[in-house]
Amino acid sequence: MGATLKDATAIVGIGQTSFAKRLPESEKRLACRAIVAALDDAGIAPSEVDAFASYTMEETDEVEIAKSIGAGDVTHFSKVGYGGGGSCATVAHLAAAIATGQASVGVAWRSRKRGSGPRPWTNTRVQLPTPAQWTRPFGLLRPADEIGMLARRYMHEYGATRDHFFNVALACRNRANQNPAAMMYDRPLTREMYMTARWISEPLCLFDNCLETDGALACVVVAAGRARDCRRRPVYVHAAAQGLPAQHHGMVNYWNDDPLTGPAWTAARHLWKGADLGPQDIDVAQIYDAFTPLIPLSLEGYGFCGRGEGAAFTEGGALEIGGRLPLNTGGGGLSEAYVHGFNLITEGVRQLRGTSTAQVPDAATCLVTAGEGVPTSALLLRS
């Protein structure tokens, strides 16, 4: 029998800093704080860490982190591509390394100071990489513009409306209003606020866009056998997958046969194939929400509904606590913190520990996804 990923490893520690528009500490310092907190949560000494996984656009390197926290000899390290598409893949890479004996204690992290300093799209220099020759000169400058194109087409093909996108924004905001750590904890959202908000890139308004956040998070992965002796209830990595579909071209995937079936579809096929569960068995979902339209697209991709049915799925409170599929129960990137999706992983762990601020009763299974619209990744967690 070959090595299998299924339930072979577990997340046993999570840690985070506060989330804010401007934090005084450096990204390196924030990363170290989150990692030390996660190891403390697990009850594991930093000297036992022998694996690191991060994803691109992470400015703190494992060399610096390992030295700072006092890690031991490191035998596995990886950095996954495509920014927000790589969040879940960090856990997947650690799980694979540990399940195959290449390491025993793995740490994944994200540290960002996106809430500080100038926005990247106010900087001409970063606008000029050659792949952008086909889009940027025409004023398609920001991720919101690029996803707005798909959103407009999606609305046209399937009759999705701004009310559907509002359903997503509202569910995330409602959960953030229950979560004292969320940036939008004390800021309720109404339909009127949404419908009269300023545009960012029509058809997307302010509330269709994620936050800009400073903060860091981390989690600790060990083998299932070790996990049972840790301080906390283990959250098992039941399945994991990455997805880069044939002929995919990143966020500006307009040259594909079918731009509305993105990397989620590819990741989902592999994820469910490696699982004892199906979409009908999922108690709570943490779905990457840099932009509201990513939610209906992901609901379709991961098989919670049929193609073109993702917008209608959001109706009738389906994404709220008590609904068909409670969504982003910490508030997500839209309302808790935008840290390239890492907060979705830690919130998934809290749900399965039973310690979320918006706890889904008896939650035993959770889907966590990384950025849709770029080469992506996903995790199936279970208690």
Add this chain to the structure above:
Amino acid sequence: MNTSLPPATDTPPDPSADLLLPVPDDDGAPFWEYAARGELRVQTCSDCDEPRFPPRPCCPHCQSFAAHWQRMSGRGRIWSYVLPHPPLLPAYAAQAPYNAIIVELTEAPRIRLVGNLVAAPDAALNSVDPARLRIGAPVKAVFHALPGGPTVPRWVLERP
């Protein structure tokens, strides 16, 4: 005398000043060279005849490295569009909200080019009333020389 002041002029500001210039790579360069001649051409496999975009070294269908640049009629339809608002780079913010559109080409519908719908080749990015934008609207290519840079294809409505 203060020599830092620009000379007085009656010329209106060029709406294309300071827009980002395409930075061509080896594979993409011919697209911009043809555009400078007022031709819309798409890289096409010389063995299996499949068009492909963006340009790249090898045919994904038959793995041939032989390619040529097939001339298109310049006709297409709007596949999608957005209206960006600030915060934006200053040259774009000055014209916001403007339109960015995706056009699917009549001869090769899976090849969808990002561009702008304009009232005339050298007009501003916001020169068409947003109410005229409609998915499926037929458009045709026109060409605009960016100040100090390459020529870019733009689009005008077939039925203005």
